[in-house]
Amino acid sequence: MLSCRGQNMGFCKWVSFIFLLLLPTLCNSSLNSKELAELTVNFLNSAKKQELVEWMVDVRRRIHENPELGFEEFETSKLIRTKLEDMGIPYKYPVAVTGVVGFVGTGRPPFVALRADMDALSMQEGVEWEHKSKIPGKMHACGHDSHVAMLLGAAKILQEHRENLQGTVVLIFQPAEEIGGGAQKMIEAGVLENVEAIFGLHSSTTVPIGVVASRPGPILAGCGFFKAVISGKGGHAAIPQQAIDPIVAASNVVVSLQHLVSREADPLDSKVVTVAKFEGGGAFNVIPDSVTIGGTFRAFSKESFSQLKQRIKEVIVAQAAVQRCSATVDFLLKEFPFDPVTVNNKELHEHFLSVASDMLGSHNVRDIQPSMGSEDFAFFTEAIPAYYFFLGMKNESRVLLERGHSPFFTINEDMLPYGAALHASLATRYLLEFHPSSLSPKGKINDEL
Template sequence: MGLFNWVSLISTLHLLFLSKSALSSSETPANFLDLARSPELLDWMAAIRRKIHENPELGFEEFETSKLIRTELDKMGVPYSHPVAVTGVVGFIGTGEPPFVAIRADMDALAMQEKVEWEHKSKIPGKMHGCGHDAHVAMLLGAAKLLQEHRHDLKGTVLLVFQPAEEGGGGAKKMVEAGILENVEAIFGLHVSPRFPIGTVASRSGPLMAGSGFFEAVISGKGGHAAIPQHAIDPILAASSVVVSMQHLVSREADPLDSQVVTVGKFQGGGAFNVIPDSVTIGGTFRAFSKDGLMQLKQRIEEVITRQAAVHRCNVTITIDDYPLYPVTVNNNELHHYYTNIARDMVGTSNIIEMQPLMGSEDFSFFAEAVPGCFFYLGMQNETQGRLEPGHSPYFKVNEDVLPYGAALHASLATRYLIDYQPKPTSTKGSSRDEL
């Protein structure tokens, strides 16, 4: 189904929950980490992650990844909704009653060639899981196993959000628009990180990652011979002026205390040393930690491209509104405090890192803009195993020792949230208390 039918889904959950009501309820484990570290579950998560890694799919093309997820949820007996936002899957575990809490993993890969030589290297030329989303899916499925095994201890409902198109496609925005958060009170997300040691978690309250937007421009001139430039209109010169001028937007127009970045990562034009081309294509991103700063950059980028092209007698076509504008990723203060307490119980106070904000962006921001959210990083660096490269590198690798931490934290955050945030009872007129 494209849009959520909450009545049908809740009814299904009630039936599944009640059909096993004869089972005895045990205490929910205070720490899922020991369970997640069991060889059986760890090997299963690693196998899932490796299969996804071998078969990477780009945003809104995650059909096989989505099929794998649904197959595993079917084996567990976990009901789900699909498709959501083209390839997305949302699973449900618990009573079908409030409170509702969501835990999220992104599914898409990057358009890049893997250069890591190993047994499970990408089989798809030009595509690679270079940011760890394969591990994110495996960890959320691992959490699903843990939660499903203890579903009769849950005091509400957990949503398992498998999201498409995080890498620039705004898949989270489409899932929000599909209504998946209609009854949800909070959402948690995580990301593996080679910056921090294995066994640590890192986050901060408030703004965590910058908002961002994308732009692309085709600057058209008039091609000609490099020896007689006066008979041509040079789009390379115009595009070069645009790139230089855009750097001034940060150095001379932005408040030095308001972090902003403009980066041109795409510059394509020409194919011969002695030919002035007809057109040049440039593209890039802009980032800021405030909505006002982001909108100001967007406006000024359009103006700079248009006017610099005109100075050099070129025409221009700008694409900027077609791309989703990612909000600033802001961690809810109360949820961040809650996450810190859960993480402290699991990994210890010394392994909790209060990190500085990052200029990178995350479309988890769309979820956290709609409902209270908390996003954190899982460290996976182990110097004894060699240095790990940062995300979006063709040499990016995942230390699979991180998998139990992610599965356990997902499960613990969701389970304890349902206990700690139970709906407050409302007084009923004419109750026994009133009659006393």
């Protein structure tokens, strides 16, 4: 320890200042590449221990039996808080109604975040098994129950190896991914304050078990929804000239909307417009007064997305007018906020490749094509450097897994150790390998935690 007295005071202050500047480098150089790889493998070995696997399976099944919709995840949140308390991990609650934010590590910068979504879907489960949903009309049909279990498993690993954490891991348990808006509300609540990077994952029925897939740049599309009411004049089906038929008008609208992609879009600029709802009429011999249509539109850039939104409204209104009908268009922003494009940070992609290759072997780390699916993790990617990847659970020797949002969707629980270990490794090695941007005490966890 330096002793600063008399004329040495200025020199000592200078040395202390230089030490603080070098501290991140000194800390981050504590492990070489071989030791970092060994740490990653050790995390996977820890995650595969029978006790932890059974613990994660139990958590996942308990959540699966009691699915809750967006911003209603009170019991799920309670279970998460109980598990964090059992591990001695401090947390904040409530955040964005039902969200939970835990903290593992020093409580000081740098901060890196891991995210899991918690909500279920409004669907009746069609799979008959011991842990089938106990709530009629609700089920976990997209794997969010497993996402929570894997992040809690990662929390266990991180807490047991917290001596390796040269900073703080923020555990984000997010509500309302399916209905949209959950991530945005978490951000508005301040969960990303001082956070330098965030990682998220999603289970995949098309990627093999023990394999991960992702890519740098855009990976999931921006997404919006629309509803239009096309109004005419009802009448007898035998006397159509005395009516103004909204069904014919709506049919022309549907066909014209398809031209927005096939005739107006650059073939190299991927877009989708799908009309998935068409409601009108209640009798075979009556022309209704109005027809309601609805659907989704998607694109991979803000410019393309905005242009598509504008043209959807123009086409619906104009085509309805051609058939002497009127039309109103609603983009349902209150119910379904637009999801931005999910864009993976290129530097974090290199970090992901390094960590995943050390853990699984480079042959089990695959590139993936961008998908027109969407994710409200996109709001995190807009706010800070972020990375999203897919975790495989397909097993060729077992029954084919149904894709997400199917009433017959199931989880291959063998993937849980991989997800937990990857979460823990990505965060730990980020703190070890990346220089913290600030040593300010303002990044400390609040005393109330």
